[in-house]
Amino acid sequence: MGSNGRSNFDVLVVGAGPAGMAAAARAAESGARTGLVDENFRPGGQIWRSACEDAPTDARHWIQRCTSAGVTFLCGMRVVDHLKPGVLTAELMDRTHEIGYQQLVVATGARERFLPFSGWTLPNVMGAGGLQAMVKSGLPIQGRRVVVAGTGPLLLAVAASLQKHRARVLMVCEQASWITLARFAVALIGQTGKVAQAAQLKKELKSVPFVPNSWPVAAEGNDVIETVTISRAGKLEKIACDYLACGFHLVPNTELAALLGCKLANDYVQVDDLQRTTVPGVFCAGEPTGIGGVELALVEGQIAGLAAGGNIGAAKDLSAESKKLKKFAVHLERTFQLRKGLQFLAKPDTIVCRCEDVSYSRLERYQNWRSAKLQTRCGMGACQGRICGPATHFLFNWTPDSVRPPIFPARVESLAALASHPEPEQQTAVGGH
Amino acid sequence: MPEVLVLRVNGTPLEVPAGVTVGVAVMLAGQPCRMSASGQPRGPLCGMGICFECRVTINGRPHCRSCQILCESGMDVRTDG
Numbered sequence: 001m002g003s004n005g006r007s008n009f010d011v012l013v014v015g016a017g018p019a020g021m022a023a024a025a026r027a028a029e030s031g032a033r034t035g036l037v038d039e040n041f042r043p044g045g046q047i048w049r050s051a052c053e054d055a056p057t058d059a060r061h062w063i064q065r066c067t068s069a070g071v072t073f074l075c076g077m078r079v080v081d082h083l084k085p086g087v088l089t090a091e092l093m094d095r096t097h098e099i100g101y102q103q104l105v106v107a108t109g110a111r112e113r114f115l116p117f118s119g120w121t122l123p124n125v126m127g128a129g130g131l132q133a134m135v136k137s138g139l140p141i142q143g144r145r146v147v148v149a150g151t152g153p154l155l156l157a158v159a160a161s162l163q164k165h166r167a168r169v170l171m172v173c174e175q176a177s178w179i180t181l182a183r184f185a186v187a188l189i190g191q192t193g194k195v196a197q198a199a200q201l202k203k204e205l206k207s208v209p210f211v212p213n214s215w216p217v218a219a220e221g222n223d224v225i226e227t228v229t230i231s232r233a234g235k236l237e238k239i240a241c242d243y244l245a246c247g248f249h250l251v252p253n254t255e256l257a258a259l260l261g262c263k264l265a266n267d268y269v270q271v272d273d274l275q276r277t278t279v280p281g282v283f284c285a286g287e288p289t290g291i292g293g294v295e296l297a298l299v300e301g302q303i304a305g306l307a308a309g310g311n312i313g314a315a316k317d318l319s320a321e322s323k324k325l326k327k328f329a330v331h332l333e334r335t336f337q338l339r340k341g342l343q344f345l346a347k348p349d350t351i352v353c354r355c356e357d358v359s360y361s362r363l364e365r366y367q368n369w370r371s372a373k374l375q376t377r378c379g380m381g382a383c384q385g386r387i388c389g390p391a392t393h394f395l396f397n398w399t400p401d402s403v404r405p406p407i408f409p410a411r412v413e414s415l416a417a418l419a420s421h422p423e424p425e426q427q428t429a430v431g432g433h
Numbered sequence: 434m435p436e437v438l439v440l441r442v443n444g445t446p447l448e449v450p451a452g453v454t455v456g457v458a459v460m461l462a463g464q465p466c467r468m469s470a471s472g473q474p475r476g477p478l479c480g481m482g483i484c485f486e487c488r489v490t491i492n493g494r495p496h497c498r499s500c501q502i503l504c505e506s507g508m509d510v511r512t513d514g
Contacts, residue, residue, distance in 0.1 A: 138453030
């Protein structure tokens with residue numbers, strides 16, 4: 001166990017995706033001593049995750065701006081706790097690090113939502129973004145048969161990316177109906193950037209069937225997936241494949257904001273027009289405040305960074321643009337709402353909590369998340385309910401408990417280091433589970 | 434040509450290009466990353482370090498999220514720990 005380090009910043013940004021990088025750049029350009037912490041070994045977040053050489057232009061632009069403005073990158077550090085006001089604890093491979101701040105920008109992004117269906121725990125059934133990430137991390141996909149399924153704009157982007165890596169994308173199954181998708185398309189008119197993106201994806205995927213009103217019913221195979229059964233226009237169709245890339249849109253990562261005491265409303269972190277949360281000195285930008293995509297994240301990040309850096313005037317100048325882009329977020333939410341029928345994909349013996357192998361039939365008798373947790377250990381495994389929480393929210397309308405530190409499983413050594421820290425105020429016992 | 438390195442997955446040497454994650458190496462070795470509480474094989478799900486399905490033991494350190502860690506020459510990866 002290495003010795004504990006310490007850094008101090010005027011503005012600390014957590015999460016180096018689009019929102020976080022924009023926030024860090026604008027804060028540093030405003031003259032603030034700025035740090036940007038991210039658990040990945042490179043900045044970019046999930047959406048811009050890639051090797052530096054093929055990073056998208058936008059990503060390179062913001063990395064460049066952060067670098068020029070003197071932002072300190074703290075990569076490979078996972079924030080696990082909020083020690084006291086103004087100090088976060090992060091964990092590296094072999095030690096912990098304390099990061100002090102005056103102002104904090106939470107830009108923790110989103111994760112995919114997964115829904116349980118028969119066979120979804122088989123190896124090679126992955127998230128849509130999940131498979132894409134593995135391919136970008138070196139998984140050879142050339143010639144492999146992939147079915148992409150679920151809901152949300154990510155599906156097409158993933159299908160196009162996999163195809164670029166020479167995968168055989170057999171089908172893209174979207175649970176939304178043609179009608180809602182058509183309404184969405186109409187709503188995009190006037191947003192030239194988004195229309196161009198959609199047209200480009202469609203062109204790239206012209207040989208791949210895009211099937212609305214369809215979703216996976218079961219994955220089958222011995223040790224890995226071999227076939228997937230798709231419900232398509234009311235009929236079942238079995239497709240042989242090597243991978244099923246399946247994600248049901250996104251859910252915000254609000255754990256850190258919740259731990260800091262920020263108020264959530266309808267599952268999202270509540271912010272004002274300067275991205276200020278309900279906790280003084282804490283800002284939030286990007287997906288945790290509403291799933292709105294890269295463009296909105298960049299604008300919100302800039303507003304948060306400028307405001308945190310004390311440049312309120314410049315922050316206010318961006319609010320009109322932010323409002324315009326938020327309309328897109330509303331359309332996204334409406335279009336990719338989950339149809340009720342997907343609740344019935346989980347069979348009695350389908351695993352819902354993958355960490356503890358808790359099946360649907362063991363959960364359905366409980367009234368809420370807390371009693372299910374206590375009786376079955378659902379949500380008490382390594383992922384701390386990050387996967388089964390959104391699933392049980394959809395299946396049973398349960399809401400997760402309040403967040404307790406550490407927000408990620410931390411090593412015993414880190415917990416010891418945290419506990420040995422002099423603590424003036426009362427705080428939930430660290431490692432209290 | 435990319436640089437190649439050799440690590441061990443459950444004791445068997447495996448050659449991988451530099452820059453790939455341990456999660457990819459385990460998949461290339463044709464192994465599940467772990468066995469679940471009821472003995473089912475599991476592999477990576479989220480690819481971003483959240484689901485912990487890809488956790489393996491690296492150089493004796495258990496519960497490492499293999500999708501977040503780059504392969505290093507001589508690494509000892511175990512999926513049976």
